[in-house]
Amino acid sequence: MEFENKENRTEIGSLGEFGLIKHLTEKIIIKNKTTIKGIGDDSAVIDFSKNKTLISTDVLVEGIHFDLSYTPLKHLGYKAAVVNFSDIAAMNAKPSQLLVSIALSNRFSLEAVEEIYAGIYMACEKYNVDLVGGDTSSSERGLFICPTVIGEADEKEITYRNTAKPNDLICVSGDLGGAYMGLQVLEREKSVFKVNPKSQPDLTGYDYILERQLKPEARTDIVDLLKDLKVKPTSMIDVSDGLASELLHICTGSNVGCSIYDEKIPIDEKTFNTALEFKMDPTVCALSGGEDYELLFTVDISDFEKIKGIRELTIIGHVTEKESGINIISRNGTQNPITAQGWDSILKKE
Amino acid sequence: MEFENKENRTEIGSLGEFGLIKHLTEKIIIKNKTTIKGIGDDSAVIDFSKNKTLISTDVLVEGIHFDLSYTPLKHLGYKAAVVNFSDIAAMNAKPSQLLVSIALSNRFSLEAVEEIYAGIYMACEKYNVDLVGGDTSSSERGLFICPTVIGEADEKEITYRNTAKPNDLICVSGDLGGAYMGLQVLEREKSVFKVNPKSQPDLTGYDYILERQLKPEARTDIVDLLKDLKVKPTSMIDVSDGLASELLHICTGSNVGCSIYDEKIPIDEKTFNTALEFKMDPTVCALSGGEDYELLFTVDISDFEKIKGIRELTIIGHVTEKESGINIISRNGTQNPITAQGWDSILKKE
Numbered sequence: 001m002e003f004e005n006k007e008n009r010t011e012i013g014s015l016g017e018f019g020l021i022k023h024l025t026e027k028i029i030i031k032n033k034t035t036i037k038g039i040g041d042d043s044a045v046i047d048f049s050k051n052k053t054l055i056s057t058d059v060l061v062e063g064i065h066f067d068l069s070y071t072p073l074k075h076l077g078y079k080a081a082v083v084n085f086s087d088i089a090a091m092n093a094k095p096s097q098l099l100v101s102i103a104l105s106n107r108f109s110l111e112a113v114e115e116i117y118a119g120i121y122m123a124c125e126k127y128n129v130d131l132v133g134g135d136t137s138s139s140e141r142g143l144f145i146c147p148t149v150i151g152e153a154d155e156k157e158i159t160y161r162n163t164a165k166p167n168d169l170i171c172v173s174g175d176l177g178g179a180y181m182g183l184q185v186l187e188r189e190k191s192v193f194k195v196n197p198k199s200q201p202d203l204t205g206y207d208y209i210l211e212r213q214l215k216p217e218a219r220t221d222i223v224d225l226l227k228d229l230k231v232k233p234t235s236m237i238d239v240s241d242g243l244a245s246e247l248l249h250i251c252t253g254s255n256v257g258c259s260i261y262d263e264k265i266p267i268d269e270k271t272f273n274t275a276l277e278f279k280m281d282p283t284v285c286a287l288s289g290g291e292d293y294e295l296l297f298t299v300d301i302s303d304f305e306k307i308k309g310i311r312e313l314t315i316i317g318h319v320t321e322k323e324s325g326i327n328i329i330s331r332n333g334t335q336n337p338i339t340a341q342g343w344d345s346i347l348k349k350e
Numbered sequence: 351m352e353f354e355n356k357e358n359r360t361e362i363g364s365l366g367e368f369g370l371i372k373h374l375t376e377k378i379i380i381k382n383k384t385t386i387k388g389i390g391d392d393s394a395v396i397d398f399s400k401n402k403t404l405i406s407t408d409v410l411v412e413g414i415h416f417d418l419s420y421t422p423l424k425h426l427g428y429k430a431a432v433v434n435f436s437d438i439a440a441m442n443a444k445p446s447q448l449l450v451s452i453a454l455s456n457r458f459s460l461e462a463v464e465e466i467y468a469g470i471y472m473a474c475e476k477y478n479v480d481l482v483g484g485d486t487s488s489s490e491r492g493l494f495i496c497p498t499v500i501g502e503a504d505e506k507e508i509t510y511r512n513t514a515k516p517n518d519l520i521c522v523s524g525d526l527g528g529a530y531m532g533l534q535v536l537e538r539e540k541s542v543f544k545v546n547p548k549s550q551p552d553l554t555g556y557d558y559i560l561e562r563q564l565k566p567e568a569r570t571d572i573v574d575l576l577k578d579l580k581v582k583p584t585s586m587i588d589v590s591d592g593l594a595s596e597l598l599h600i601c602t603g604s605n606v607g608c609s610i611y612d613e614k615i616p617i618d619e620k621t622f623n624t625a626l627e628f629k630m631d632p633t634v635c636a637l638s639g640g641e642d643y644e645l646l647f648t649v650d651i652s653d654f655e656k657i658k659g660i661r662e663l664t665i666i667g668h669v670t671e672k673e674s675g676i677n678i679i680s681r682n683g684t685q686n687p688i689t690a691q692g693w694d695s696i697l698k699k700e
Contacts, residue, residue: 036402040603041510042440042588043406043501052386053403056393056483057498059451063490090392101409101496133406139492140413146451146485146496148407151393160391238392253390 010110012138020136023110024117028131032096034152035130044132046097051152056087058240062143070186070201073112075214076145077119083240084149085127085218086293090238091160093153094220098124099133101146108143116145127220157232159297162253164235168298168319170258171233173222173312175266176243177282180289181274182206182213208270216293222312223295229306233297244287245340246296247326257324260317260338263331287328287338360460362488370486373460374467378481382446384502385480394482396447401502406437408590412493420536420551423462425564426495427469433590434499435477435568436643440588441510443503444570448474449483451496458493466495477570507582509647512603514585518648518669520608521583523572523662525616526593527632530639531624532556532563558620566643572662573645579656583647594637595690596646597676607674610667610688613681637678637688 012020025039037045046053060066060080068076081098088095100120104113113136124131129149189201203210219238226233235254237246243265251258265286267275275282298319299307307313317329326338362370375389387395396403410416410430418426431448438445450470454463463486474481479499539551553560569588576583585604587596593615601608615636625632648669649657657663667679676688 036505037510041512042437042586043404043499045441045508046403046405047505048398048403050399053396053398053500054393055396055405055447055449055498055500057449057451057485057496059453059485059487059494059496061453061487061489061494064453064488087392091395097405099405099407099498101407103409103411103414103494135407135409135496137409137411138414139411139494141491142489144409144411144453144489144494144496146407146409146494148405148449148498149393150403150405155386155397158395160387162391236392 008111011106012108012110012113013106015110017136020113024113025131030130031128032130034096035132038130038132044097044099046132046150048152052155052158054088054091054093054151054153055148056084057146057148058084058087060145067190068143069190071214073115074119074122077116078123078215080145080147081120081123081129082216082218083293084147085123085129085220086238086240088149088151089218089220089223089295090236091151091153091158092223092226092233092236093151093158094223095127095129095149095151097130097132097150099148100131101135103137103139103144105139105141127218159233159236161235161237161250164250164254164256164298164319166256166319166321167301168234169301169304169307169315170260170296170298170317170319171307171313171315172239172243172266172294172296173219174292174294175268175271176239176292176294177267177275177286177289178209178212178271179216179291180285181271181278182209182211184278185210185274186213206270206274208268209274212292216291218293219295225310225312229310231299231303231306233299236295236297239290239292239294239296241290242288243296244338245290247338248340250296250298251326255322257320257322257326258317259320259324259327259329261329264314264316266314358461361456362458362460362463363456365460367486370463374463375481380480381478382480384446385482388480388482394447394449396482396500398502402505402508404438404441404443404501404503404508405498406434407496407498408434408437410495417540418493419540421564423465424469424472427466428473428565430495430497431470431473431479432566432568433643434497435473435479435570436588436590438499438501439568439570439573439645440586441501441503441508442573442576442583442586443501443508444573445477445479445499445501447480447482447500449498450481451485453487453489453494455489455491477568509583509586511585511587511600514600514604514606514648514669516606516669516671517651518584519651519654519657519665520610520646520648520667520669521657521663521665522589522593522616522644522646523569524642524644525618525621526589526642526644527617527625527636527639528559528562528621529566529641530635531621531628532559532561534628535560535624536563556620556624558618559624563641566641568643569645575660575662579660581649581653581656583649586645586647589640589642589644589646591640592638593646594688595640597688598690600646600648601676605672607670607672607676608667609670609674609677609679611679614664614666616664
């Protein structure tokens with residue numbers, strides 16, 4: 001891998017911890033007025049005046065959440081930031097500050113860490129977020145990235161996941177299952193490579209689903225769109241573990257049931273065809289494949305006129321009384337309960 | 351080790367990620383009015399109204415920051431929380447919320463994770479902090495703890511590290527070097543055990559320095575004390591990497607020099623005697639040994655009367671013009687420049 005064999009390899013140890021932090025962060029220009037003090041003291045200082053502070057963290061572990069044999073380090077940095085931004089979007093708000101802690105072994109050169117940070121900075125630039133802190137450490141083995149994201153919101157705008165109510169419409173942004181199918185393609189090419197190391201990976205034509213897996217986006221644009229439409233969702237969550245798992249979170253949290261319609265679930269043509277190629281059911285991929293980072297939300301039925309016909313949004317069903325259960329209805333009208341088969345990291349043997 | 355051999359061992363995998371989080375957090379009772387929403391949504395929600403938000407993160411990595419052969423898991427959880435609280439104390443403020451991300455391999459049982467969390471909860475209880483979020487993940491090898499701490503402060507009270515000025519007095523709380531000497535004792539007993547596994551560790555009489563290493567405290571009481579004394583420090587930092595390293599941070603950040611006096615550095619008798627036993631210079635242990643988590647701060651000279659005679663505080667020198675350099679003056683009057691030999695994690699070979 002590039003970061004291991006590079007000729008002009010610089011050892012991180014030559015900089016020391018403080019040197020490394022300085023090197024990685026000295027070009028930061030603060031973008032948000034709310035950032036009073038960024039990197040360089042014992043803590044960052046943020047001023048949200050009357051708004052509430054939102055904070056969330058999602059850790060990414062080598063061998064569990066990413067495989068460096070097919071994940072470019074810059075994409076990894078980008079994704080680590082974006083999946084955290086998505087948690088703030090899922091509160092119907094926008095991220096503004098980020099802290100990133102990284103632990104890594106001496107397998108990684110300075111150039112490798114720079115690539116990870118280049119991805120983090122690219123995400124910060126795109127989403128108008130300030131990197132205000134973090135920590136770097138060595139590890140005995142492997143790479144760990146632990147970002148913490150902060151955002152702000154007016155209390156009236158914050159949308160929780162436990163406040164859906166019967167008759168609400170269930171909506172999802174974009175399309176689902178793509179990130180999961182992208183992962184299947186990458187894993188297949190990795191297996192081929194293992195058998196025949198001279199083989200070249202054949203990724204032609206899979207661009208869309210590969211990008212869904214390797215360079216996901218946080219749907220802060222949907223947060224803006226809903227504001228423009230004057231729609232305040234009644235509940236919201238991001239699709240990180242798969243549609244089924246997120247629906248269960250909303251329904252059990254809100255003490256309601258739901259009916260969603262198989263044929264309504266938005267699946268991109270490329271995702272659909274790749275699923276068939278892998279002899280998988282595209283609906284199952286959308287339900288159980290995670291990492292799409294789309295927003296799943298409910299709106300009051302009175303908002304139907306505002307939502308319908310918006311290209312980026314799909315109404316996939318509606319909220320019911322708890323007693324009706326959490327169900328998916330197929331094209332032929334049969335009803336089946338939804339169970340979580342979400343992507344769940346399994347503990348690895350040491 | 352206990353967490354590996356326990357008879358009633360419960361595999362974490364039997365709970366799943368959501369089950370594990372629920373199990374570990376279901377007994378949380380929110381303590382702070384500022385905590386609007388704790389664990390259970392995409393992000394936590396915090397209300398600091400007119401105060402500024404402080405945020406910091408410090409990662410702890412197995413094999414780098416701690417050695418489980420002599421660190422009880424409960425102490426580890428406690429320490430992971432406290433070293434983060436200390437970063438907020440170092441801003442002259444108090445912590446109020448905590449997020450903890452943990453990655454661990456299947457070497458750890460549920461009972462082991464419970465012990466770590468018991469320590470985290472004990473720290474939260476003592477410091478009146480709410481655990482409001484986090485993430486759990488598996489790792490291929492080892493244990494990683496990545497806490498993020500949040501605090502609030504009136505803008506006028508926040509104390510940075512780059513605002514010391516010539517003639518300020520330099521003060522430190524408590525005593526220094528103890529945590530480092532505690533580590534030496536633990537490492538010595540570990541070496542003895544390696545040679546003779548039947549040996550019993552001889553830790554009698556080292557209680558104070560062992561506690562300094564294994565169960566440090568964040569000096570939020572000093573933050574309260576200074577408020578009571580009506581002293582606003584001109585700059586502040588916590589002693590995590592050693593007095594020398596922190597003095598360099600304050601002086602280079604503030605563009606000033608300093609003179610501190612060898613004989614004024616507060617060193618506990620037990621630390622002093624153990625250093626001699628190890629044929630080490632106690633002053634060097636205080637200067638370069640880290641992890642004491644005392645507060646190092648400067649005050650205007652007009653505050654001298656308020657500070658002097660306070661048992662928990664020691665004046666160790668004064669700030670000078672930058673041109674005078676950063677110096678330590680020995681008992682016999684000789685002056686030497688201070689260089690950082692702080693505790694700096696060295697990248698481990700994978």
